[in-house]
Amino acid sequence: MKTTILAIGSRGDVQPAVALGKGLAARGHAVRVLAGKSFQRWIEAHGLTAIPASVDSVDIMESDLGKAWVSRGTNPLAQSRILQRLIDRFGEAMVADAVRACEGAELILSSFTSDTYAASIAEASGAVQVSMPLQPSIVATRHGPTALAAPVPRRDSLLNLLAGKLFVEPTVWRWYGGVTHRVRRQLGLPPQGRRAYMAALRRTLVVHGYSAHVVPHPPDWPPSFHTTGYWFLDEGEGYTPPEALDRFLAAGEPPIALGFGSMTSHDPGATTRLLVDAVVQSGRRAVLLSGWAGLGDVALPDTILRIDAAPHDWLYPRVAAAVIHGGAGTVAACLRAGKPAVVVPHLADQLFWGRRVEELGVGPRAIPRPRLTAASLAAAIQAATTDAGVQRRAEELGRKIRGEDGVVTAIGHIERRLARPA
Numbered sequence: 001m002k003t004t005i006l007a008i009g010s011r012g013d014v015q016p017a018v019a020l021g022k023g024l025a026a027r028g029h030a031v032r033v034l035a036g037k038s039f040q041r042w043i044e045a046h047g048l049t050a051i052p053a054s055v056d057s058v059d060i061m062e063s064d065l066g067k068a069w070v071s072r073g074t075n076p077l078a079q080s081r082i083l084q085r086l087i088d089r090f091g092e093a094m095v096a097d098a099v100r101a102c103e104g105a106e107l108i109l110s111s112f113t114s115d116t117y118a119a120s121i122a123e124a125s126g127a128v129q130v131s132m133p134l135q136p137s138i139v140a141t142r143h144g145p146t147a148l149a150a151p152v153p154r155r156d157s158l159l160n161l162l163a164g165k166l167f168v169e170p171t172v173w174r175w176y177g178g179v180t181h182r183v184r185r186q187l188g189l190p191p192q193g194r195r196a197y198m199a200a201l202r203r204t205l206v207v208h209g210y211s212a213h214v215v216p217h218p219p220d221w222p223p224s225f226h227t228t229g230y231w232f233l234d235e236g237e238g239y240t241p242p243e244a245l246d247r248f249l250a251a252g253e254p255p256i257a258l259g260f261g262s263m264t265s266h267d268p269g270a271t272t273r274l275l276v277d278a279v280v281q282s283g284r285r286a287v288l289l290s291g292w293a294g295l296g297d298v299a300l301p302d303t304i305l306r307i308d309a310a311p312h313d314w315l316y317p318r319v320a321a322a323v324i325h326g327g328a329g330t331v332a333a334c335l336r337a338g339k340p341a342v343v344v345p346h347l348a349d350q351l352f353w354g355r356r357v358e359e360l361g362v363g364p365r366a367i368p369r370p371r372l373t374a375a376s377l378a379a380a381i382q383a384a385t386t387d388a389g390v391q392r393r394a395e396e397l398g399r400k401i402r403g404e405d406g407v408v409t410a411i412g413h414i415e416r417r418l419a420r421p422a
Contacts, residue, residue, distance in 0.1 A: 001028075001029050001030070001106045001107050001418065002029075002030050002032075002104055002105050002106045002107070003021075003024055003029045003030060003031045003032065003105060003106070003107040003108075003109065004031075004032045004033075004034065004051075004101050004102045004105040004107070004108050004109070005017050005020070005021050005031065005032070005033045005034065005109040005132075006034050006098055006101065006102075006108070006109065006110045006111065006113075006114040006118055007033055007034060007035045007111070008034065008035065008036070008053060008055075008057065008094060008097075008111075008113045008114055009035075009057055009111075009113055010057050010061070010261065010262035010327065011039070011261065011262060011329070012134075012261060012262070012327040012328060012329030012330055013057075013111065013113075013134065013328075013329070014033075014035045014036075014039050014043075015233050015329055016134055016209050016230070016231040016232075016233065016328075016329060016332075017033060017035075017109070017111070017132070017231075018033060018042075018043055018046055018048065018233050019231040019232055019233035019407055020109070020132065020209070020231045020407055020410060020411070021033055021046075021048050022046055022047065022048065022233070022407075023231075023407040023408065023410075023411050024411060024414070025047060025048060027411060027415070029107070030049075031048050031049065032048070032049040032050075032051050032101060032105075033048050033049065033050055033051065034051045034053055034097060034098065034101035035050065035051075035052075035053060036052070036053050036055070036056035036057045036058060036059075037052035037053065037056050038056055038057075038058050040052045046233070051097075051100075051101045053093075053094070053097045054093050054096070054097055055090045055093045055094055055097065057262070058262075060086065060090060061262055061263075065082060065085055065086050065089065066086070067265065067266050068082055069082045069083065069086065069347055070263050070265065070346050070347060070369070071265075071266060071346075071369070071370070072370075073345075073346050073347020073348060073350075073369075074345060074346065074347065074351060074368040074369060074370055075370075079347055079348070080171060080175075083175055083348075084174070084175055087175050087176065087178075087179065088178075091176075091178070091179040092179065092182070094113075094114070094179070095117050095179050095182065095183045098114055098117060098118060098121060098183075099121060099183065099186070099187075102118075102121045102122075102125065102127065105125070105127050106127050106128065107127060107128050107130065107414070107418065108121060108122050108127050108128070108129045108130070109129075109130050109131075109132050109414075110129060110130075110131055110132070111131065111132050111133050111134065112133050112134075112135065112138075115131050115133075115176075115201070116172075116173070116176040116177070116179075116180040116197060117176065117179055117180045117183045119197070119200060119201070119204070120180055120183050120184045120187060120189055120192070121183065121187065123187075123189060124187035124188065124189055128417060128418060129204060130204070130205045130206070130207060130414055130417065131201070131204055131205070131206040131207070132206075132207050132208075132209055132410070133206065133208055133209065134208075134209045134210060134328040134329065135148070135208075135210070135328055135349040135352065135353075136148055136208065136215060136352075137201075137206055137208065137221070137225060138164075138168050138169055138172045138201075139164070139169070139198070139201060139202060139221060139222070139225070140160075140161050140162075140163075140164025140165045140168065140169060141160065141161060141164060141218040141220050141221060142156040142157060142158060142160050142161045142218070142220055143156055143160065143216070143218030143219070143220065144156060144157060144160050145215060145216050145356070145359065146215055146216060146217070146218045147160040147161075147163065147164055148164070148168050148349070148352055149163045149164060149167050149168050150163065151163055153355060153359065154359065161220075169194070169198060170194065173194040173197065173198075177194065177197075180192065180197070202222045202224070203222070203224060204224060205224050205226075205413060205414070205417045206224060206225045206226065207226050207228050207409075207410040207413050207414065208225070208226065208227045208228060209228060209229075209230060209231045209328075209406060209410065210227065210229075210230055210328065210332065210406075211227070211229050211230055211332075211335075211400070211401050211404055211406070212227045212229070213397060213400045213401060213404075214331075214332075214335060214356060214360065214397070214401070215227070215356060226409075226410075226413050228406045228407075228409040228410040228413065229401075229404035229405060229406025229409055229410075230332045230336065230401060230404070230406045231406045231407050231410065232313065232332070232333075232336065232406070232407075234311075234313050235311040235313065235314075236311040236312075236313040236314030236315075239310070239311050239314045241310065241314070242307065244305060244307075245287070245305065245307055245310070248285075248287065248305040249287075249318055252285055253285065253320070254318060254319050254320040255284065255285035255286050255287050255305075255319055255320065256279070256282075256284050256285070256286045256287070256319055256320055256321050256322065256323060256342075256381060256384075256385065257286070257287050257289065257315055257316060257319045257321075257322040257323070257324075258275055258279065258286045258287065258288050258289065258304075258322075258323045259288065259289030259290070259291050259295065259323070259324065259325075260291060260295065260324070260325040260344065260346070261289075261291050261324070261325050261327055261330055262291065262325075262327070263291075263325045263346045263347075263369075265294075268294045268295055268297065269297060269298050271295060272288075272295045272296055272297065272298050273298060274372065274373070274374050274377070275288065275295065275323075275374075275377070276298070276300060276301065276304060277374035277378075278374040278375075278377035278378045278381065279303065279304055279378075279381070280301065280303070281374060281375065281378035282377075282378040282381040282382050282385075283382075284303075284320070284381055284385060285303045285304070286303065286304045286305075287304075287305050287307060287310075287315070287319065288300070288304055288305065288306045288307070289307060289308070289309055289310070290306060290307070290308050290309070291308075291309065312330065312333035312334070312337075313333060313336075313337070316333055316334055316336075316337035316339055317337045317338075317339075319339060320339070320340075320384075320385045321339050321340040321341070321342060321363075321381065321384040321385050322334045322339055322340075322341055322342065323342040323344065323377065323380075323381065324341055324342070324343060324344070325343070325344055325345065325346050325350055325369075326343040326344065326345040326346075326349075326350030326351070326353045326354045326357075326366065327350060327353075328349060328353060331343070331353045331356075331357065332401075335357075335362065335394070335397055335398060335401055336398055336401045336402060337398055338394050338395040338396075338397065338398025338399065339394055339398070340362055340363045340364075340384035340385070340387075340390045340391060340394045341357045341362060341363040341384070341394075342363055342364060342367075342377070342380045342381060342384050343357050343363060343366040343367075344366065344367050344368070344369055344372055344377070345366055345368055345369065346368075346369045351366070351368070354366025354368075360393065360397065361389065361390060361393045362390060362393050362394040362397055363384055363390065363394075364379075364380045364383040364384055364390075365380075367380060
């Protein structure tokens with residue numbers, strides 16, 4: 001079946017989509033992936049057809065608005081305003097890319113950044129749309145551990161349901177409603193309001209690409225919503241580490257991994273110096289992953305090795321813990337390796353994942369980026385690397401996650417949906 005995957009976002013958003021796409025391709029589906037142009041060769045190396053988007057996530061995160069989003073993304077009001085401005089600036093191009101990528105598609109897989117307008121594209125073309133979010137759906141729930149905005153995060157409560165209905169659902173529609181209206185006019189569809197969209201979403205097949213051991217499946221979600229397990233794209237088996245990394249790992253106790261992925265910064269040097277001070281105060285060694293943020297371009301002590309990147313499935317099993325920004329994919333890789341996570345959320349769902357790490361007891365309390373200091377990070381690193389209970393729980397959770405096959409489970413749900421009459 002002709003399949004288009006809309007995978008707009010950072011590496012952590014695209015990589016699970018590629019894993020799912022490879023699984024579908026192995027089942028005979030013809031898979032195309034719409035993602036930023038910086039991912040084109042990598043996607044093609046995995047045997048899938050890459051459709052380069054005109055808007056690249058690297059460009060977005062390197063823009064002034066992208067850097068403002070990173071620096072102020074833990075403030076809900078500021079984050080909402082900045083994200084709205086980003087969508088206003090880039091949304092029209094994103095939608096045009098999606099319409100182009102979905103031409104001729106019989107199956108459309110979309111996620112948080114594309115669900116609203118992907119549903120309209122599928123409605124116009126007759127394709128089947130499946131939502132594949134890497135975080136819990138925006139559909140409100142009483143279930144605290146799953147609710148994105150949870151006044152009562154550790155148990156079921158009407159307050160969680162109300163917060164979802166009053167804040168999460170309307171906010172997301174406010175962000176994406178405008179671009180959805182435009183694409184519906186373009187495709188000759190009647191106008192659609194938030195209530196109609198939410199009603200349609202409740203009838204849509206939604207496969208959540210995370211583990212129920214990390215985020216339990218709420219009992220009050222629609223029966224078409226499923227939690228499948230993570231979608232891992234293992235790249236470590238064919239990885240040859242730089243000689244300097246091999247030597248560093250062999251030279252002492254397991255280091256910590258340290259990196260903020262795609263989270264850019266107005267002053268990468270200052271961020272690096274803060275991280276270096278924290279590592280020195282903690283008494284640990286560290287592998288510093290430069291990432292899109294360009295960390296590490298300062299003098300480093302012998303106890304810290306800077307590398308551009310390494311496959312997480314290769315690196316994380318070899319470290320004692322990881323300091324991460326809390327993106328869904330990075331959290332997944334850390335937990336799968338059975339390692340404690342120190343989460344420094346910068347924006348969006350990273351706050352949610354930081355909360356879940358703490359609630360599961362597999363890492364210390366998250367430190368939002370605006371409140372990050374060398375002293376607070378050093379204390380968190382020490383807690384993650386010396387607390388026997390945290391280490392034991394992380395190891396146990398890792399074993400459970402490694403026992404799942406989220407790609408197979410997700411494809412099972414998708415193919416059963418395709419087998420149903422339209």
